[in-house]
Amino acid sequence: MKKFAALTAAGLVLAACGSGPSGAAQVQQDPSAPFEVWTRSTEATAEVYTELFADFERKTGVKVDYKPVFNDFDKQIQQRAATKDLPDVVITDTGSLGVFTQQGLVGELDRGSVAGNADIVDRAWNNAKAADGKYYAVPFSTQAMVTLIRKDWRERLGKPVPRTWAELADLASAFTTDDPDGNGQADTYGMLVPGTTDRGYLAWWASNYLWQGGGDILEQDGDKFSVAVDSDRTVESVQWLRGLFCDSKVVVPGALTLGTNDAHPFFESGKAGVYLTGPYMFGRFDKSLGKDKYEVVAAPRGPAGATVLGEGENIYLMAGSPRVADQTKLAEFLIGADAQQAGMKGDPQPVVRLPVNKNVDVEKVYDDPRWTAVADAYQDDARPFPNVPNFQPFRQQTSETLNSIFATCGTDVKGELGELAESLEQELRSQGVAR
Numbered sequence: 001m002k003k004f005a006a007l008t009a010a011g012l013v014l015a016a017c018g019s020g021p022s023g024a025a026q027v028q029q030d031p032s033a034p035f036e037v038w039t040r041s042t043e044a045t046a047e048v049y050t051e052l053f054a055d056f057e058r059k060t061g062v063k064v065d066y067k068p069v070f071n072d073f074d075k076q077i078q079q080r081a082a083t084k085d086l087p088d089v090v091i092t093d094t095g096s097l098g099v100f101t102q103q104g105l106v107g108e109l110d111r112g113s114v115a116g117n118a119d120i121v122d123r124a125w126n127n128a129k130a131a132d133g134k135y136y137a138v139p140f141s142t143q144a145m146v147t148l149i150r151k152d153w154r155e156r157l158g159k160p161v162p163r164t165w166a167e168l169a170d171l172a173s174a175f176t177t178d179d180p181d182g183n184g185q186a187d188t189y190g191m192l193v194p195g196t197t198d199r200g201y202l203a204w205w206a207s208n209y210l211w212q213g214g215g216d217i218l219e220q221d222g223d224k225f226s227v228a229v230d231s232d233r234t235v236e237s238v239q240w241l242r243g244l245f246c247d248s249k250v251v252v253p254g255a256l257t258l259g260t261n262d263a264h265p266f267f268e269s270g271k272a273g274v275y276l277t278g279p280y281m282f283g284r285f286d287k288s289l290g291k292d293k294y295e296v297v298a299a300p301r302g303p304a305g306a307t308v309l310g311e312g313e314n315i316y317l318m319a320g321s322p323r324v325a326d327q328t329k330l331a332e333f334l335i336g337a338d339a340q341q342a343g344m345k346g347d348p349q350p351v352v353r354l355p356v357n358k359n360v361d362v363e364k365v366y367d368d369p370r371w372t373a374v375a376d377a378y379q380d381d382a383r384p385f386p387n388v389p390n391f392q393p394f395r396q397q398t399s400e401t402l403n404s405i406f407a408t409c410g411t412d413v414k415g416e417l418g419e420l421a422e423s424l425e426q427e428l429r430s431q432g433v434a435r
Helices: 021-026 043-060 073-082 094-102 122-126 151-156 165-177 198-212 232-246 260-268 279-293 324-334 337-344 362-366 369-380 392-408 413-430
Strands: 036-040 065-069 089-093 138-144 146-150 189-192 218-221 224-227 272-277 294-297 308-317
Touching: 036 043, 036 073, 043 065, 043 324, 043 337, 089 094, 089 324, 094 308, 094 392, 122 138, 138 279, 138 324, 138 369, 146 151, 146 279, 146 369, 151 279, 151 294, 165 189, 165 232, 165 272, 189 260, 198 232, 198 308, 198 392, 224 413, 232 392, 232 413, 260 272, 260 279, 279 294, 279 369, 294 369, 308 324, 308 369, 324 337, 337 362, 362 369, 392 413
Parallel strands: 036 065, 036 089, 189 272
Antiparallel strands: 089 308, 138 308, 146 272, 146 294, 218 224
């Protein structure tokens, strides 16, 4: 069993004994120990990772004990932390950075010690930087949220590509009421929303519209933050979103309990016509729905613009590994141009969406204008969540409040967001970053 410092009485907080030379000094190294790698993956993406790790073994001789996990990923990580036996490497979204650093599940990383680090774009490195300005992971992939629309439905109804919120709402209404598939049944809806509160996902989706409306969850001033979730612009944005659920009723039924895996079939089976999601869905929908049936459009502009969420995935070198040298070796392999391109060519879904390696040409590898549009959106309009020490509590509480507002319809939006603001202010103070 891997060794690392005892859990403190405060909870799952481990002494930083993970990645790099300091980790090697504290944990007895054992090159014969299993080298365990986890990814947050569906079956489709697990196949791509399996090929990548097989190539890594061929080139380095290091065998990877690979475990793809999708359901209860975070819970399983915490269970392994509690038994003091973390995987050696974890590849998951940038949203895990705060939790992992706060709990000491990863150690500080010397960016300069990673071979090939200069080939990684600075913006991607920012995804691996915690609130203290230090690095705790290696970036692997980036992406921006995009809007998918049933092109055949839109053209059948004679509607334009939506460029504004008003046009988006009008199109969603038409998809709901005007029989866009022509089957004579009232069985279609305008918008698909994965509205589950699991991992705070509803806030993940809604944040795009909050920003487009000029609202926010938090506002940053230097290294301090204040709550913005009860601002006038946020209230107005949430009221507009609630109208989609409660007034025009253009959102698919049961949306507020849908996770992403359960949501995707609504779009590909012809039940919903607008889906704000990640570009990793292109491959699946090309096969299940047909590339000619849907289109990728720039985010329709709200009152404040077309901002979308831009995040990605990191390679986390977990604390307590007896294979520190191989942790770094795998990270260096995965950020190399060959592995990045192989990850982009994954079928049906890439595990590298936009490459972090500046030597990889998005247009050349994908040869698909939709991916060029994603790259443009990431460059011009994407932003991450605020860099507080741990954003997860803010995302979770915001998700739960929004879920309640959209579910009950008659709720006082300003009042509910005001109560949420008080709770988020307390969280800012507890994390020591309140302005």
